[in-house]
Amino acid sequence: MQIRSIIAGVATALSLGSAAVAEDAVKIGVVTTLSGPAGYLGQDVRDGLMLAADMEGGKLGGVPVEFLVEDDGLKPGNGRQIAEKFMYDENVKLLTGIIFSNVAGATVPDIVSNDAIYISPNAGPSSMAGAGCDKNYFVVSWQNDALHEATGAAAKKLGYKSVFVLAPNYQAGKDAIAGFKRTFGGEIAGELYTQLDQTDYSAEMAQIRAAKPDAVFQFLPGGLGIAFLRQYDQSGLRDQIPMVLSEPSTDLVVLNAVGDAATGIVSTAHWNTDFDNAASKDFIKAWYEKYDRPVTYYASQGYDTGRLIASALAKTGGVDDIDALREAIRAADFDSVRGDFAFGPNQHPIQNWYMLDIVKNEDGTMGAKTRELLLEAYGDSYSAECKM
C-alpha cells in the first residue's frame, strides 16, 4: 500500500507539468466490458455516456471532456489494472463504466482509496452499499437487490401465491433470489440454481411444469435469458404459467432476440422508453439519430451518468477540487431520464420502480409498456448500515 501511494505521489508530481498543458479537457476514465457475450452492455453504457457529451459538443456542463475507454474483458484483475493505469499514468480523477459486480468489487475500493471519484453506471453490489460504502463512491443505476425487490413487490401485487424461482449459481444470482423473496413474502414453489455457462434449460422446464407454480421468476441476464425465454415458449409453458422478471432479463436486446415468445411477460424497471419527461424524450431522440440499434436500460444509465457529471462540472468547472466535486455530485442536480432522482445516505439512488408489460409494437419490434407505479421513492435495504 505504501509503495503504491509513493508511486501515486511520483506520478502525480510528474504529471503536473503535462496536466497544465492539457488543462482544458477533463479526463474521464471508462473501465467497461466490451468483449464477449456481455459486450453489448458495456458498449451501450459507453455510447450513452458519450452521447451526453456529444449533445453538448464534446463538453459536459460547459467543460471540455476527454473519455479514456478500455475493455476489462469481464476480468476483475484487468479492471483494476486499467483503473490504476488511468489514475497513475493519466492522472484521472473521475472514473465510471464498470458493468459487472465482480469487476467492481476488485476495482472500486482501489479507486476510492486513491481519492478519485467513481460513479457506477450499472453494478451496485451489496458489499459496497452497506458497511462498505465510501464517500467517493456513487451509484447512478440501482443497488443490485433493489432490481429484484421491485419484482418481488410486483409478484405480490399481482396476487401470485406461489412462485418458482431460478438464477445462475453465483453471487448476483443468489442476491437476486434473496431480493425477490424479501418483498414477495409468498410461497416458493421451487428454487433452482443453474450453472453460469448453462444455456439449455430443458431439465428446469420439466421441473417447473411438475411444480405447477402460479408464476415463474428468473434472473438470467443476456444470452442466458434469451435461451430461457425461447425454450419456455417452445415447451408450451408460456401459455400456462406467467413470468415476472426484473430489468436485466428484459432489455430491448433480449426482447428483440426472443421475439414473439416474450409477449405477455410482466417486468419491472426504473426507466422505460415511453416515459413522458423531456430528459427521456431528448435522450431517445438523440440516440436514434446517432445509432441504429435499440436503446437499452444500460444506455440510459450511461447517459444519466454523463448528465450527472455535467451537473457537477457546471458547478466546479473541473476536477481539481475533489471535495467540491464530490459535494456537487451528491446534490444530483440534473434531470434524470427516469424522472425524480436523489442519492440516499449511502449515495445509491432513491427512485421510483414501475411495472411494465412486454408487448409487440406496431412495427413488429418488441417493446415494453409502462403499466403502473410500483414502489415510490424506493432506496435500498443496506443504506441504514452505511456510516460515512
Place this chain on the structure above:
Amino acid sequence: MILILEQLLNGLQYGIMLFLMAAGLTLIFGIMGVINLAHGSLYMIGAFAGTYAAMRYGSFWIGLPVGLVTAMIAGFIVETVVVRRLYQRDHLDQVLATFALILVSNQLIVLIFGRQPIFTPLPAALSGSIELLPGLFYPMYRLLIIGVGLLVAGLLYLLINRTRIGMLVRAGSTNRDMVRALGVNIRMLYTLVFGLGALLAGLAGYMTGPILSVQVGMGEQILLATFVVVVIGGVGSIKGAFIAGVGLGIVDTMLRAFLPQILEAFLPPADAQAVGSGVSSMGIYLLMALVLLVRPKGLFPAEN
C-alpha cells in the same frame, strides 16, 4: 414417471448435440493427431452464417445449407492455412495456434455481426410442442434435433463402415504411417476429414440456434463438454463419440434434474440445493475420471 421420461428425452437431445460436435473432433484428433480448440468456432460460424441467411430470407430451411456449407468452407480454410502446418508439431503448439483461431474468429464475428445475439425464425409447424403421451408435452423442435442427430449417426456409420473413404479413415485412425506408406493421398484425406468435422459442427451450431442464443463465444460453452465426450468415447471412435455423447447428455441432465431432490432426503433444503447443483455440475467430469480409471484410453479406443 412422466417427469423422468421427459428428462430422459432432454438428456437424449443434449447428448445428440454433443455427439454432432464430438464426431468431428474425435476424427480430427484420432486421424491427424491435432487438438483442434477452434472446433467451437466452426460451430459458431455455422450458426451465424445459417441464422443470417435464415433471417435475410425469412426461412429456416434456407439457413440450413448455408450454415453447413459456410462451416465446411471455413473448415477447409482453417485446415489449409493453419492446421496443415501443425501436424508434425507438439500438441502445445497446436493448442496455442487453435486457441488463437478462437480469438480471431470471435473478433471477426463481432466486426461483422456486432455483439448482439441474433435470432433464427422457426417454421410455425416446429415452434410448438406436442403431446407424446398423455401429460407428456415435448417441443417439436427438440424432437427434430433428436431425429436429425440419429439420421446423421446412421449416415456416418454407413460412410465409415461401407465406403472406400470410410475405410481410409478407419485405417488412418488406426495406423497413420502405414496408410501414408501405402501411397494414399493423406493430405487430401486430412482436408476431407477436417471439412466433414466442420460440417457437423456447423450443423450442430445451426440446429442449436433456435434453442440457445446465437452469439459471440457460443462455441466455447459447448467445447469443454465435447472434449469430455471425445476422451470418454475413445479418441478416433465415432461409435465411442455416439455412446459417450448420449450417455453424458443423459447423466448430466438427470443429475441436474434429480440430485438436489434426492439429497433433500438427507440434508436441509438449502444445503441440498447447494451440494446438489455443485455435484451435478461436476458430474460429467467425475464420470470421465471414473472411466479413465478403468479404461485409460476411453471406452472404444481406436487400436493404435
